[in-house]
Amino acid sequence: MAESPRLVLATRNPGKLRELRELLRGQVPGLDVDTQVIDAAAAGAPDVPETGLTFAENSLLKARAVAAATGLVAVADDSGLAVDVLGGAPGIFSARWAGAHGDDAANLQLLLDQLSDIAPPHRAAAFVCAASVVSAGFEAVEEGRLAGVLLTEPRGGGGFGYDPILQPEGMDRSCAELSPEEKNRISHRGQAFRALLPHLVKALS
Template sequence: MSTGVPAGARLVLATRNAGKLRELRELLRGRIEGLDVDTQVIDAAAAGVPDVPETGVTFEANSLLKARAVAEATGLAAIADDSGLAVDVLGGAPGIFSARWSGRHGDDAANLDLLLAQLSDIADEHRGAAFVCAAALALPGGHTVVERAELRGTLLTAPRGNGGFGYDPILRPEGYDRSCAELSPEEKNAISHRGQAFRALLPAIVAALA
């Protein structure tokens, strides 16, 4: 085990995103006897693991790359996810390039502006899209499990709402009259692509840590 891993840690989430770590801890809370999620489920920063380059060409490949690298570095079970927006008329793009669609990684406003400009002449009935997430579990012995989930919806012509992040302000989920950025955190977590993928992965996580 890496000397940078806190004593007692049992599961590492390959992220430095505090929100993702909080979601995973709540998902696991009370599900595994003897697991203290607040101290034994940690993120990559707490484990002292550097960022893993996302060199894969699919969401699944990138999530596996990160999970395997963290499991190998720490000697612990590791979870990683990769997610993005897949637009039907763009053949699934931005896809794995969602966070850097405008050329600058993580510039949400620029990414939104560029995508909306590219779709400016697309009619509502052809503005279908989905948030996609692939979540992977990797164990130090090499065993892996990957789950994929989607949140289908329609792209709006202008951003709406102040919640969420990324492309949330322009995707209206199926069955809703609000964008993802207009949903409460509880509403969004109940239907989100990431929440679905992590919940699908839950049985494998429980089996690995039980």
């Protein structure tokens, strides 16, 4: 018989759910991550509008709403690309930079067009992620950052979003040219969730 859920991740992305389960595996005594850590769809949690002005605000908005709706410990994240020469944009608008939410190809092409006359020394950018956990009387937020430089054209067939044009510092490949294992070791999301782990353990203990 499956155990009752104890933690809900405010996403409907199965890849993010797998990542969280692996992060928590063996970390909390008595927690069956395969049955007790679920996503928003399984919990019947609502979609939460991202009306915050920062990644941290949006992450907390989602975690608070899902925790209130389900009564479970809730985890959420918000992430995007921050380009130095654009003053940190696209930032929280990364997923809808070209207008339609989630149109990766259009977002990427618009950004490349906007930076077409920017020389390599001025193409610094970073992927940023804020991850949060919320439970009754407890909140915590942690951030991860993957710095690099923006290429002038996409490279690689892996990843998603802006991965094909961000080359991490100290590497000669784009994020889309890295293996999933390589990317997870250095990614902004991986950093944020690893930093959040002690808070998750506390909330679930």
